[in-house]
Amino acid sequence: MAPYASDDRTTAEPAGDPGPGRRRAARYVVPVTVMGVAAATIGLVPAIASSGDPDLPDITAAQLIEKIAKSDVEQLSGTVKVTTDLGLPDLGGLESSLTSGALGQGGDGSSADPSAKLTELASGTHTLRVAADGPERQKLSLLDGSDEYSLIHNGKNVWGYDSKSNEVFHGTVDEPAGDRGEHQPPATPKDFAEEALKSVDDTTSVTVDGTAQVAGRDAYKLVVKPRQSGSTVGAISIAVDHETGLPLKFTLTPASGGAAVVDVGFTKVSFDRPAASTFDFTPPKGAKVTEEGALEKEAERHAGKDSERPGKAPKSEEDLGKGLDGMKVLGEGWNSVATFDTGGPGLPAGGTGSDLDGFLGSLGDRVKGDFGTGTVFSTRLVNALITEDGTVYVGAVTKDHLVKTADGAK
Structure with a gap:
């Protein structure tokens, strides 16, 4: 028809x-x-x-x-x-x-x-x-x-x-x-x-x-x-x-x-x-029942343990959310790209020879531009660029368009 x-x-x-x-x-x-x-x-x-x-x-x-x-x-x-x-x-x-x-x-x-x-x-x-x-x-x-x-x-x-x-x-x-x-x-x-x-x-x-x-x-x-x-x-x-x-x-x-x-x-x-x-729902006999608040307390307990480990800096939800609070959208329509600062050091730029460097290199593509250096991680729909300085660019755009947008943001 x-x-x-x-x-x-x-x-x-x-x-x-x-x-x-x-x-x-x-x-x-x-x-x-x-x-x-x-x-x-x-x-x-x-x-x-x-x-x-x-x-x-x-x-x-x-x-x-x-x-x-x-x-x-x-x-x-x-x-x-x-x-x-x-x-x-x-x-x-x-x-x-x-x-x-x-x-x-x-x-x-x-x-x-x-x-x-x-x-x-x-x-x-x-x-x-x-x-x-x-x-x-x-x-x-x-x-x-x-x-x-x-x-x-x-x-x-x-x-x-x-x-x-x-x-x-x-x-x-x-x-x-x-x-x-x-x-x-x-x-x-x-x-x-x-x-x-x-x-x-x-x-x-x-x-x-x-x-x-x-x-x-x-x-x-x-x-x-x-x-x-x-x-x-x-x-x-x-x-x-x-x-x-x-x-x-x-x-x-x-x-x-x-x-x-x-x-x-x-x-x-x-x-x-x-x-x-x-x-209707009644917990079956013998089932382990977890209340929503109990999961939140468990998360807080593990976060406290991590903060006590040598070399581990405590990170609250507020700290982790700071980057998202500053999120900006570049471009318009279907070519929109979201960008935010993670507040961290980002990912290694490559060439260090470390196991982490090799692992990240196998998952993403190293790129360079006016923004510096970074790694692009791709799915069939979404591409994400994480720079060495901790800036993230993500959108349902091609890798070339993503890199071009990151260049234009600098």
Whole structure:
């Protein structure tokens, strides 16, 4: 089926301002960590996998984005398939160790803590079961063979349960999940679409490219592409349910082509209200239960031990956050680059012959410019430059554009 509308950029204002409808719809599922900076800079494969090409009324890109914004779905259940391929190097378990260290748990944290457990979605293919009944009740389960990890929000309580270790995490919230700043990374096509549509401006092409059928539902295909050169983003494709306006599928590929970087879509979906018992949870007999505050105290205890070691300077969260407080954004649109000072010495410039130098050299590319010397670390979507003096430049841009931006900042 031919596209319904060519380039249509009259939607920049509603896409940039989520409005009550979009904020309301965003509450329907417990968020999960899939990836960080890539969430707002997504791409597409040209055609969404479908089992049909439904004949739907013509619609413009502006009307379709407005349809997404007005979507008020709050009750649903279904299955979501998530595939992520950032092209990260195989660090042989080092990644999980670094994650544990970054959380300050020193290996003593709970395996049911969502901030650690759900980082598994950053790579590979995973199946999720989701259910929601308004802003107060959501459940997400990560399936892994016979094992299952569930994250449940019911009223003021948030429960995480890891069946493999029989461990439970418990926390509380004062506001609905959709209104809270923490634990809010994307998990479903709706979450990703909301972030992606914030990028719609004069640097962006927006079209409607026919129809598809996703999870047995008829949908329109919205395509968003950067106009600028220098971005690693290819385009965005979002399958939008023609009845409810809910995004059903979302696919990301880089400008370099190849397999999708992120592919998130419903394989089954129902808009019936889930049974109230879906959101009930009682810790199983014999399960180890960890309260949210206990993890914070454990992190503080390990931070105190580190500060007592010879040659170890104490570092508080405030110290580590100083660089991010001074973050600046260089450039505009899809070519935006974030930069901040870590407050540390940065990375060695190379040529020292040390084991660390060799390890870093195997992971990144040494570069030089007006900014000095540094190392560029690359994924299929995001490039990051860390200079010898501790300055970081990161964006969904090519390595050449990143180095050029760093040169221009000096």
